[in-house]
Amino acid sequence: MSRLSNVSEMLLRNLELFAGKRLLVCGLLEDSLPQLLLAHVEQLTVFTTDYAYYRQYSATLGGRLQFGHCLESDVQHDALLLLLPKAKQEAQYLLAMCAPKLLPNADLLLAGDNRGGINGADKLLAPYGNKPLKRDSARRASLYHGVLERDVPPFTLQQWVGHYQYELGGEVLHVHALPGVFSAAELDQGSRLLIDHLPSLTGRTLDFGCGAGVLSAAIAKRYPNVNMELVDINALALESSRLTLAANGVKGEVYPSDVYSDISGPFAHIISNPPFHAGLNTFYAATEQFLDAAPAHLVKGGDLTIVANAFLRYQPILERGFGRVETVADDRKFRVYRCRRQ
Ligand SMILES: C[S@@+](CC[C@H](N)C(=O)[O-])C[C@H]1O[C@@H](n2cnc3c(N)ncnc32)[C@H](O)[C@@H]1O
The missing domain is CATH 3.40.50.150 (Vaccinia Virus protein VP39)
Structure with a gap:
């Protein structure tokens, strides 16, 4: 198994957040974290824009893993885990694309390296709900937890x-x-x-x-x-x-x-x-x-x-x-x- 990133190591200390969830994971996927979450969630969808990641994990994650520019899914998820990508605008894009696939009051979990702008999670989540809680911080990584409290418009690619x-x-x-x-x-x-x-x-x-x-x-x-x-x-x-x-x-x-x-x-x-x-x-x-x-x-x-x-x-x-x-x-x-x- 590949070495886990600091962000993944931190998330594995917080498994109770994922228990029984219909979880959607996207963003900077780097390792086998989704497989490790599989045993704890009710349902898992993993969305990646990175073809190397898709090639590496499509055999183990099967139909749960999707590669593309836009998520195709009829499942209404009750939790989103966004692993913060390098570009802030890409994080905003992923949130806007995933939010319409979430149920009201879904958990919004944002995790990332402290050097990659994760401490701007408040601003990123502002269009979706109240100020998120900082749940954890370890190994130079942080985890923020918000809730989808606002109505979100349907996603239109053209806007982005x-x-x-x-x-x-x-x-x-x-x-x-x-x-x-x-x-x-x-x-x-x-x-x-x-x-x-x-x-x-x-x-x-x-x-x-x-x-x-x-x-x-x-x-x-x-x-x-x-x-x-x-x-x-x-x-x-x-x-x-x-x-x-x-x-x-x-x-x-x-x-x-x-x-x-x-x-x-x-x-x-x-x-x-x-x-x-x-x-x-x-x-x-x-x-x-x-x-x-x-x-x-x-x-x-x-x-x-x-x-x-x-x-x-x-x-x-x-x-x-x-x-x-x-x-x-x-x-x-x-x-x-x-x-x-x-
Ligand atoms: C320097 S940019 C050039 C983009 C464009 N050709 C231009 O001139 O504006 C390099 C591109 O290579 C892509 N890239 C990075 N690693 C790659 C890989 N392993 N296989 C194929 N493309 C890759 C990046 O996503 C990026 O779009």
């Missing part, structure tokens, strides 16, 4: 979709993004540099880690002969990409994948602004895996074009797989690299 525009060769492109999705408020500087230095594209093209679909929208507009495939691990990103493609009148196949888990090659081109963590120890296993296996997912002569922060050491990984790496743009902060499969 942000919108901005960017310019491409005199044309205006529209970006639609759900909360917490990368580049939800404005085009990333690295993505812009990549868009401005794309190779000529035709045929089957993979947009890896598509986010809100900004790269694919630009590519499909500029190169009508491409067949875009957009993948991401995050369901909110995937839905944002679908909305962005539709808003620009272009097409692409949008589906979940954890790195290459659901992808069958080969592609003529792979394009990406790959994920990275800008922590103290900047290392991201998924991106290393993505870059390492890229040649195996390209046709002979096919190319990979990525943008990365100049400080990230992707060049040696690319050289290992492709032999030669070309730096096609460098604005000091970001670099665009291109490699061709021999």
